[in-house]
Amino acid sequence: MGYTSFVAVGDSFTEGLNDPPVDGPVGGLGEVQRFRGWADRVAERLALTEPGFRYANLAVRGKLIDQIVQDQVPLAVEMKPDLISFCAGGNDLIRPGSDPDRMAKKVAAAVRELRASGAEVVLFTGTDPRDTPIMRRARGKFAVFFMHVRSIADLYGCHLVDMWSMQGLRDWRAWSGDRLHMNEVGHRLVAAKVLHVLGVPGDDDWRMTWPPRERVDPRAKLREDAQWFREHFGPWIGRRIRGTSSGDGLDPKRPHLTPWERATRERG
Structure with missing residues (x-):
């Protein structure tokens, strides 16, 4: 089907850190850099076949599940788009004492609300943290939460983007220097996987295979x-x-559901 509107909800992953805009960094000294990211890339592709396609990105870096559910989910429901992406939990999981079972209950409640609006919903598992020196210690907690997300997607009829299976994201060349956020290549791979899950043709293949690296x-x-x-x-x-x-103190980069052409001009 063709989607006429898309609202992205979440944290830094959905905001697009660290995928720079097409025309380079935006803003001057002291201003927050705007990023592109997988959600913008998906919106750009969906807009090609739908005149008047509208897009909003409510995601803000650093946000926890409670903040996303409280601040972003009601806005997304109010906008009544055809498609909503929801990804939350990464910032909760890396905090000591976080409980993946309790987190999943909050996600399930949010997804019920989003699906009740009539929108199709896209959910995400995260990547396998076994190659990350610090986060791999909590690999079991990550796995439990992502299994919950799988179950929620199945229960409520959501699209599921399984990043755990994306071998291209297992290579550090898909990540930025902070080792927490993807770079341009990583965001392109995720955008390709999202489009694949939605059944929308795209230019990139999410099953990317990296060439061998030189010995470090x-x-x-x-x-x-x-x-x-x-x-x-x-x-x-x-x-x-x-x-x-x-x-x-940061606001979403695309706080309103506006036509894609207008959103692009506002970015530049």
């Missing part, structure tokens, strides 16, 4: 790890201690 010098790897700790992990720990979030 262990000393260079240590320097790279030290730089990552200093520039990304250390500040993240600092925010946890202070009780702040990277998304504090």
Whole structure:
């Protein structure tokens, strides 16, 4: 079917970090950089076949499930789009003491509300964290939550984008320097998988196979790890201690359900 409107709900993954805009970084010194991301890429493809196609992206980096359900889900329901994507839980899972069973109940309640609006809903499992030095310790918790998401998708008739099976995302070349957010290649792969799940033809293949990598010098790897700790992990720990979030004070990049052409102009 052709979709006439699409609303994306979630956190940094859906906002599009760290996939830069087509025309490069937006804004001057001190302004928040706008990103493109898989959701923008999907909207761009859906707009090709639907004149007047409308799109909103309510996602904000750093948001937890409770915040997404409280702040974004009601807005998405009110907009009454044909299609809604919902992805939440990543920021909850990396926090100590998070309970995947309780998280899943909140997701299920949100999905019921979204489906009751008449929209088709797209849900996501995350990637397998076994290759991530810190998050792999919580691999079991991730797996339990994503199995819940699978069950919720089946129960409420949602589309499911299974990123756990995407081998192309197992390679660090699909990720940005912070090791938490995908780069342009990663977002292209996810967009391709979303379009595949929706039955919409696209230009990219989500079953990407990377060419072999050259052997990495262990000393260079240590320097790279030290730089990552200093520039990304250390500040993240600092925010946890202070009780702040990277998304504090930020508004969604596409807060209104507007025609795609207008949204594109506003981005540039």
